[in-house]
Amino acid sequence: MKDKNHFLPLLIDMSDKKVVIFGSGSVGERKANLFSEYSSVTVVSRSFSDTFFELERKNHITLIEADAGKLTDDDVNKIIEDAFLVIPATNDRTINERIVELSKAFNILTNEVDAIGDVTVPAVIKRGDLTISISTTGSSPAFSRFTRQQVEKIITPEFADMIRIQGEMRPYLKKEVPNQRDRKDILWDILESKEVWDGLEESYEKGFKIAQDIVRKKISEKVR
Incomplete structure (x- = not known):
């Protein structure tokens, strides 16, 4: 079992990275929605919901219609060989474990559904250039969501x-x-x-003007 103390939060530029997701259930759909905003995403499944087809229509993801359990090792390898992250999210633990092992052979990071993989996906709060991530390293996703909701009350627009x-x-x-x-x-x-x-609550322009006044006053005090 992985030592949770060795997990380190990092911000990674995913714009040129490929993410491969196996499975199109609720977990796969959630991951596809998330990662398609940041990276190239390929989803492998026997069937897809309208959500996936909508993402494909917008050129956000690539869909491969295939039964992961019937794919040979070579088939899987061809799909994942240039991936940065692989997410095995099928409803079959054995298939997920096999995909993890094949990914490790290529030193590809995995975000596992049934266990703690190389990567955990935190709950995220974004306010412009501010990014806050919250994670329990898989111990309680519900608590991560709860904490995010509490923090969102404080971290306003x-x-x-x-x-x-x-x-x-x-x-x-x-x-x-x-x-x-x-x-x-x-x-x-x-x-x-x-x-x-207080000015920012009314408008950015008002808050900025007040900040400008503070800067001018401080600079004039330094010049004296």
Whole structure:
């Protein structure tokens, strides 16, 4: 059994990666919906729901109509050989285990349904450029979802706007404020400003203007 303490959260650019999913049940459908937003996805199954055909129509996934249990090792190898991640999500544990073993022969990462594989897929919260992942490493997916719901109450859409403000202010401050510590303090003042947060609740433009005023005031104080 894998040591859960060895799992490390990473953000990986999946744009040029291939993900192969075996199975088109609820798990396979959920994984296809998720990964098709980030990478090339191939799904292998005997049949497909309308959801899969809709994803295929939008050129988000490739469908291979085949019974995974009847595929030879060579057949499976041809499908997975250039994959970055393989997800065995059939309703047959034996088939899933076989796919895992074949994937390991190519040193391909696996996200397993019946066990803890090389990869676990966390619950994710996205607010603009902010990404928060929550995982119990397979111990309780329900608790991951519950935690995500609690965090979503705190991490409001204004967080994305604040990140945008920070991203726009940093280049300006690098030109206007030579001292790195001073730049850090100014950015932190913006983060802690209730006026900026209140402004963002009305509009990005209002929050940004208040942040600009803080920056101008701080720079003028440094110049004196």
